[in-house]
Each structure stands twice: as C-alpha cells, then as structure tokens.
Amino acid sequence: MKNAYFKLAVPLLISIALAACAKSPEPNSANKSNEPKSAEQIWRSSMKAKNHVGLDRITQTELQKACSNNSDIVANEAQRAVLQQQAMNSVAFPADGNYLGDWQRGEAIAGDGKGLQWNDNPNEPNGGNCYACHELSPKEVAYGTIGPSLKNYGMRGQSEAMLQYTWAKIWNPNAYTLCSHMPRFGDAGILTEQQLKDVMAYLLDPASPVNK
Amino acid sequence: MIIKRLPKLKVIGLCLGLFGVNSAIAQDDPFAEYRAMMGDDNPAIFVSEEGADLWQAPNGPKQASFEQCDLGLGPGIVEGAYAQLPRYFADTQQVMDLESRLFYCMETLQGRSPEEARKKPYSSTGDMGTEIEALVTYIAEQSTGMPIALPQQHPLEIAAYEQGKSLFYYRAGPHDFSCATCHRQSDKRIRLQNLPNLTTNEGAGAAYSSWPAYRISQGLVRTMGWRMQSCGRQQRLPELQPGSEAVISLMTFMGVNAKGTEMAAPGLKR
Amino acid sequence: MAGQIRIRAKLEGDVAEVKALMRHPMETGQRKDSAGNKIPAHFITQVIAKMGDKVVLESQWGAAVSQNPFLSFRVKGAKAGDTITVEWLDNKGETDSGEAVVK
Numbered sequence: 142m143k144n145a146y147f148k149l150a151v152p153l154l155i156s157i158a159l160a161a162c163a164k165s166p167e168p169n170s171a172n173k174s175n176e177p178k179s180a181e182q183i184w185r186s187s188m189k190a191k192n193h194v195g196l197d198r199i200t201q202t203e204l205q206k207a208c209s210n211n212s213d214i215v216a217n218e219a220q221r222a223v224l225q226q227q228a229m230n231s232v233a234f235p236a237d238g239n240y241l242g243d244w245q246r247g248e249a250i251a252g253d254g255k256g257l258q259w260n261d262n263p264n265e266p267n268g269g270n271c272y273a274c275h276e277l278s279p280k281e282v283a284y285g286t287i288g289p290s291l292k293n294y295g296m297r298g299q300s301e302a303m304l305q306y307t308w309a310k311i312w313n314p315n316a317y318t319l320c321s322h323m324p325r326f327g328d329a330g331i332l333t334e335q336q337l338k339d340v341m342a343y344l345l346d347p348a349s350p351v352n353k
Numbered sequence: 354m355i356i357k358r359l360p361k362l363k364v365i366g367l368c369l370g371l372f373g374v375n376s377a378i379a380q381d382d383p384f385a386e387y388r389a390m391m392g393d394d395n396p397a398i399f400v401s402e403e404g405a406d407l408w409q410a411p412n413g414p415k416q417a418s419f420e421q422c423d424l425g426l427g428p429g430i431v432e433g434a435y436a437q438l439p440r441y442f443a444d445t446q447q448v449m450d451l452e453s454r455l456f457y458c459m460e461t462l463q464g465r466s467p468e469e470a471r472k473k474p475y476s477s478t479g480d481m482g483t484e485i486e487a488l489v490t491y492i493a494e495q496s497t498g499m500p501i502a503l504p505q506q507h508p509l510e511i512a513a514y515e516q517g518k519s520l521f522y523y524r525a526g527p528h529d530f531s532c533a534t535c536h537r538q539s540d541k542r543i544r545l546q547n548l549p550n551l552t553t554n555e556g557a558g559a560a561y562s563s564w565p566a567y568r569i570s571q572g573l574v575r576t577m578g579w580r581m582q583s584c585g586r587q588q589r590l591p592e593l594q595p596g597s598e599a600v601i602s603l604m605t606f607m608g609v610n611a612k613g614t615e616m617a618a619p620g621l622k623r
Numbered sequence: 624m625a626g627q628i629r630i631r632a633k634l635e636g637d638v639a640e641v642k643a644l645m646r647h648p649m650e651t652g653q654r655k656d657s658a659g660n661k662i663p664a665h666f667i668t669q670v671i672a673k674m675g676d677k678v679v680l681e682s683q684w685g686a687a688v689s690q691n692p693f694l695s696f697r698v699k700g701a702k703a704g705d706t707i708t709v710e711w712l713d714n715k716g717e718t719d720s721g722e723a724v725v726k
Contacts, residue, residue: 177512180519187599188585191592198526198590205524209531211552257527257589273543285543287535324528331527396644396693399629481627481646572646572691 191259208320228315247343278350295352397567397619404491413463422458435496441507453596493618503608517606526589558614566620628721639701651686
C-alpha cells in the first residue's frame with residue numbers, strides 16, 4: 142500500500158468495518174435459524190408472565206445450569222466441589238438455636254402443595270408439599286415415592302448433629318446430594334424459618350404421627 | 354313391545370369416593386379398574402362429535418371450514434394425522450403440533466386474526482369446552498389404534514427432538530424443577546398419581562397415546578398441550594403458551610420416544 | 624341450564640344403547656369455597672328416560688354422583704327412529720331434558 146493512500150485508507154477501512162458490523166446480524170441471523178437455539182431462549186419465547194410469576198424465573202442459577210442433564214451429576218469435578226461447598230455455606234441455622242417448632246403446624250405444611258405457582262395467592266404462606274414425594278405418617282396413605290420414606294424419622298434422635306443435618310438438608314439438599322430433586326426450601330425462600338422449625342418438629346418430635 | 358331395562362347402568366362418579374382410601378388398591382392403579390368398568394363409555398364421544406361438526410362448519414371472515422386444512426397428510430386428511438404430529442410443514446417451514454396447526458388454519462383458511470384464533474384454547478373451570486378442545490378430540494380419535502409415528506426426516510424435525518430433550522432436563526424456578534424431576538424415573542408417583550417415565554418407550558407411549566382425555570374431576574376434555582401448560586405451572590414457571598416452540602419441541606421428544614405405541618385417545622382420566 | 628343434555632342412542636339388534644351426558648355441578652353441600660363459605664348443595668335428585676311416551680328408566684340420585692354425570696343404559700325392544708328422552712330434576716327444582724333418535 143502506498144503512503145499517499147494510507148491516510149485516506151484508514152478512515153475508509155474503519156467505516157467499512159463499521160458497516161460490516163451493522164450488517165453482520167443479517168447473514169448471521171439467517172444462519173442462526175439452523176443453529177440450535179439455547180433451551181433458555183426457547184423457554185423465554187414460549188412463555189408469558191402471568192400474575193406474580195415473571196419471565197425472570199426462567200433464568201438459571203449456576204447450580205440449576207450445572208444440574209440440567211440426564212445424569213443429575215455435575216460433569217466438571219472441580220465445579221462439583223465448589224457447588225457443594227456453596228450449598229453448605231448457604232445454610233442459615235436458626236438464630237435462636239431452637240430447631241423445633243410445632244409438629245401440628247408442620248403436618249399442615251407437609252400436606253400443603255400451594256405456593257409460588259401463577260394460580261396461587263402470593264399473600265398466603267407457601268406449603269412444603271412433603272407428601273407429594275415422601276411417606277411420613279403411616280396414617281396418610283396418599284404419599285408420593287420420588288423421595289425416600291421418612292416414616293419414623295424421629296427414631297434417629299435429637300442430637301445436635303441430627304438437628305443440624307436435618308435442618309441443612311431441608312434448607313438446601315444440595316449440601317449433601319448435589320443435583321437433588323428436592324427444592325431448597327430455606328435457600329430459595331420457599332418456607333420461612335418458623336415453617337422450617339414446624340416441619341422439623343413434624344419429623345423429629347416423638348409425639349408427631351410420623352414417629353407413631 | 355316388551356321394554357326391559359337391562360342391568361347395565363353406569364354413572365360416572367359413583368365410585369370416585371373410594372379413591373385414596375385403600376393404599377393396597379392405590380398401588381395397583383385404581384383408575385385402571387375404573388376405566389375397565391367404564392368399558393367403551395367415555396363422555397368424550399360427545400366432544401368428538403362436536404369437533405367433527407366444527408371441522409366441517411364454515412367459520413371466520415372467509416366463511417371456510419377446516420376441510421382444506423393440511424394436518425400433514427394432505428388437505429382435509431384427518432385419519433392418522435394425529436399419530437404423526439408434530440411434524441415439519443413446508444408451507445410454514447416449521448415443525449408444528451396439532452394446536453399450532455389449527456391456529457394456522459384458522460388464520461390462513463378462515464381469515465381469523467392470530468389473537469382471535471388463540472383467544473381461549475383451553476377451558477377454565479366450569480366452562481363447557483372450547484373449539485380447540487373439540488377439534489383436537491375429533492382429530493385424535495381419527496388416529497385410534499394407529500401406531501405413533503412422528504417423522505424424523507427433516508433437519509428441523511431432528512432439531513426439534515434435540516431441543517425437546519434439552520428443555521426436558523432444564524432446571525429452573527424457585528423449586529429447581531425440570532420435566533425430568535417427575536418424568537425421568539419409572540414406577541414413581543406424586544401422592545397417588547402414577548408418573549410416566551417419558552424417556553422410555555413404555556412411559557412416553559402411555560402418556561402420548563392417552564391425550565386428549567376426558568378428565569372426570571373437571572368434567573372436560575383436556576389436551577396434551579393443556580397438560581404441558583399445567584406441568585409448567587407446577588414447575589413454578591410462567592405460563593407456557595399453546596402451540597409454542599417449547600411445547601412443540603417437548604411433544605416431539607415425547608412422541609418420538611413413544612414410537613409404535615397405538616393411539617388410544619380420547620382417554621379417560623381422573 | 625336447559626338443553627344441556629347430550630344423548631346418543633345406537634341400535635344393536637333390538638337393543639338401543641343409550642349414552643347421555645348431563646351438565647350439572649352436582650354440589651354435595653359439603654364443600655367450601657376459597658373464602659371458607661359452604662357451597663350450597665345442588666344436585667340431581669331424579670332422572671327419567673322415556674322411549675316415545677313410555678318410561679323406560681326412573682332413578683333417584685343423590686350427592687354422591689359426580690359433576691356432569693354420564694349415564695349409560697340399554698333398552699330392549701327399540702327400533703330405528705324411536706325417540707329417547709332423558710330428563711332430570713334437581714333439589715332446587717330445576718329441570719333439563721334432551722332427546723335423540725335411535726339410529
């Protein structure tokens with residue numbers, strides 16, 4: 142390239158480059174229709190916000206992203222350790238050190254499937270819906286089987302270790318089982334601290350039907 | 354003339370109160386027993402009749418019926434169409450399920466606006482049924498006994514399956530639920546409701562072949578699209594739109610997994 | 624609520640298989656609405672089916688029958704062209720009827 146042209150050529154090149162930038166989405170988007178869209182893009186274009194449930198719910202957390210596969214195993218070993226540690230760190234133990242509430246209120250929470258759906262009233266407390274997946278009281282026959290039976294859970298006793306383990310498991314099950322199918326009842330704000338205490342009592346109180 | 358009442362008298366709902374009482378029965382799917390008792394009797398027959406009328410009736414600004422609507426096997430061919438949907442359509446260059454295809458025919462053949470076509474595809478509680486529900490019931494019934502055979506030829510049909518698979522495992526929302534949370538294991542249930550494993554031929558076949566279905570608890574026919582929208586709600590996600598890309602992709606994933614199962618819709622469900 | 628019974632009557636030999644779907648809430652009186660108020664009982668108490676003018680089925684119903692009841696029965700001695708009528712009466716005194724021709 143001759144020097145005489147250089148001064149002119151630079152701004153020209155820049156403007157050509159800018160034009161290319163402005164134009165680039167067109168051929169690209171034509172190619173994109175053959176390119177697979179991300180699952181998130183498809184969900185977003187296929188859903189509408191309804192009542193109190195917005196499209197932000199489609200955005201995944203790092204944990205959800207890592208667990209979105211057919212094995213329920215985080216592929217990357219280093220990430221696995223990080224996520225599990227994060228889950229453990231997420232657990233907030235009760236401020237007053239008291240783990241056990243009222244088992245009768247806990248029973249109502251365990252049977253209540255309402256909460257956080259677009260047809261639920263956001264002003265009413267959420268349920269825990271434990272019975273959807275777990276057997277608890279032998280008197281309740283309408284229990285699900287996705288999770289293990291928790292019948293007689295209280296026979297494990299009420300040692301500090303047992304209380305902490307159970308609390309953490311309900312708060313964020315990924316602390317023990319990464320990619321668990323169970324919701325993060327504490328971490329995701331599904332149940333309040335008092336509700337968690339009541340569910341704890343339902344599991345651990347010797348007077349609870351779970352342990353009869 | 355002798356008129357005699359034969360002892361075959363059935364009333365839906367007489368035995369509904371028995372459900373959930375006995376756990377031993379619950380293990381063995383009490384509803385299968387109920388269905389057997391009902392035999393061929395399914396209130397959906399009336400919805401199907403209504404759908405057949407709607408298929409033939411002129412409608413919309415163009416006063417056209419659906420009889421030129423191409424469901425994949427040629428204009429107006431209904432028999433066997435449901436068992437091969439979703440599939441790729443050259444005219445829209447898209448993979449479409451039955452509901453999105455019906456919207457398309459409402460717009461192109463009948464001249465109805467997209468808003469009007471999509472106004473109310475699914476009944477609310479207490480409603481008497483919708484046009485889409487009746488049409489889907491009629492069209493699905495014309496595939497009864499035929500094996501589910503979704504085409505996987507066109508690149509977009511193959512892409513829809515892959516997309517459906519990735520949507521199936523996508524975890525999101527406050528509960529971290531994906532479709533797979535409930536539908537990837539066999540022989541599991543929520544409360545007393547058995548869950549089909551949609552990743553297996555058996556589970557996907559049982560689910561795919563039985564929708565649309567008359568839901569006795571609601572007194573209505575519900576479509577598979579409606580069922581998917583309910584799944585999305587239970588996942589705590591926003592409202593899944595009928596005929597949307599996610600629905601079409603997930604249906605393709607299910608339908609291809611269900612390959613060969615004989616269609617048995619309209620079904621009869623709880 | 625009138626005219627919301629759908630009926631189909633199919634002839635097999637000299638037997639008509641009649642199927643009828645009735646639209647009715649069939650409230651038991653035991654349920655509560657979302658505000659906790661009891662929903663008043665509202666259910667069909669009597670169902671009568673006729674072939675021509677002749678009563679072929681008479682039944683007493685109660686709150687145990689589901690909403691939108693589906694009724695199926697067979698009538699011997701039917702022939703093509705006969706008219707089957709089904710009618711109900713409920714606890715509020717409302718009635719409905721529908722008819723179909725045996726085919």
